[in-house]
């Protein structure tokens with residue numbers, strides 16, 4: 187969450203403190219409420235949502251033990267556990283500060299305060315709040331965090347938090363490897379459907395015969411290989427979220443089938459006469475611009491409107507500023523653990539080399555680059571020479587992959603490069619043409635170090 191969207195309550199019995207903090211924060215945040223009487227806290231937090239409460243620890247008329255602050259901190263946490271509390275005291279009592287933090291306060295400030303320190307404290311808490319709310323539940327199970335603190339990513343998080351609890355259909359836009367999958371998962375994990383299934387289908391990689399059987403299911407005997415009834419992905423996602431990835435790559439005929447299901451909210455498995463009602467929240471993703479798809483008549487406008495109640499555009503990594511550093515630390519420690527190595531520090535040239543690269547493959551490319559660096563390096567410091575950028579993202583400029591070798595690996599590698607070139611590096615389209623899934627293609631790219 188960013189500062190400008192925050193709602194803050196300040197509780198202090200000193201009117202001068204309230205005025206000073208109101209004047210400081212008002213131009214920076216969405217709203218500031220002030221309250222002299224701590225007894226009003228509970229009714230205030232019942233009526234209004236506050237992201238942060240700045241709470242005095244000592245109220246006049248009472249003994250200055252700081253216990254009043256701890257008492258109100260506990261009440262706030264019981265009532266609104268998601269609200270962060272910053273404690274303030276005029277008494278430089280470090281033990282009390284530690285006690286407050288142990289009891290769940292987010293931070294602690296001493297009076298007289300420095301304005302920059304207050305703003306810095308609030309900003310840090312807000313950015314952690316975003317990360318935590320996006321990591322809870324599902325992310326614990328999938329072990330994936332969405333890393334990012336750049337302004338552009340914070341805008342994505344703000345939109346995500348607003349949209350997730352609604353049932354709105356969401357279209358996620360962004361280049362390959364920007365994290366669209368993670369955003370889809372976060373939408374589900376932060377929705378009322380979070381305890382129901384989250385089903386992902388790579389529709390862009392499905393052949394036309396698989397499209398219907400995979401999505402709508404089939405009855406035994408519907409076609410030669412249908413040896414038993416099989417539920418489609420729509421039915422499997424019933425009550426939960428259906429995530430259709432690479433939606434921009436489906437044919438016009440498939441679009442008609444999809445539109446019918448979305449309009450009627452029911453599916454008919456192949457070989458069946460009975461329709462099954464389905465209640466799903468639909469999330470779609472594509473790396474293509476929907477306006478271009480519609481203008482080139484590759485995508486039906488009525489379907490775009492239906493899947494796109496809200497759109498979220500995930501920015502490319504090259505526009506995310508310092509996120510590259512944060513992500514690099516994240517991947518370095520992830521892979522250090524995976525490959526049983528000690529933690530790594532970065533040589534200064536390491537990050538500057540990363541920042542000079544424009545990452546056409548976005549976060550996925552950075553992830554591979556860091557994994558390779560962790561595997562290849564000898565010491566505990568990652569250096570610029572440990573960075574090798576993959577040729578897959580540059581494959582569009584490499585012209586000839588012809589080979590006379592009859593070695594099966596060489597043939598497979600060259601087939602992959604040729605198809606990637608044909609589809610300008612688009613992994614979904616290439617996987618489809620090669621007759622394998624995207625995951626299988628990624629495994630081969632890894633194997634051949636492409």
Ligand SMILES: Nc1ncnc2c1ncn2[C@@H]1O[C@H](COP(=O)(O)OP(=O)(O)OP(=O)(O)O)[C@@H](O)[C@H]1O
Nearest residue numbers: 331332333334361362363364365366367368549550
């Ligand atoms: N902000 C992020 N923090 C941590 N990991 C990330 C982030 N964004 C992406 N990743 C990682 O990068 C990889 C690619 O992300 P993801 O599959 O979500 O991208 P995508 O946009 O869906 O790609 P594609 O368009 O190819 O489907 C994944 O391993 C994911 O965990």
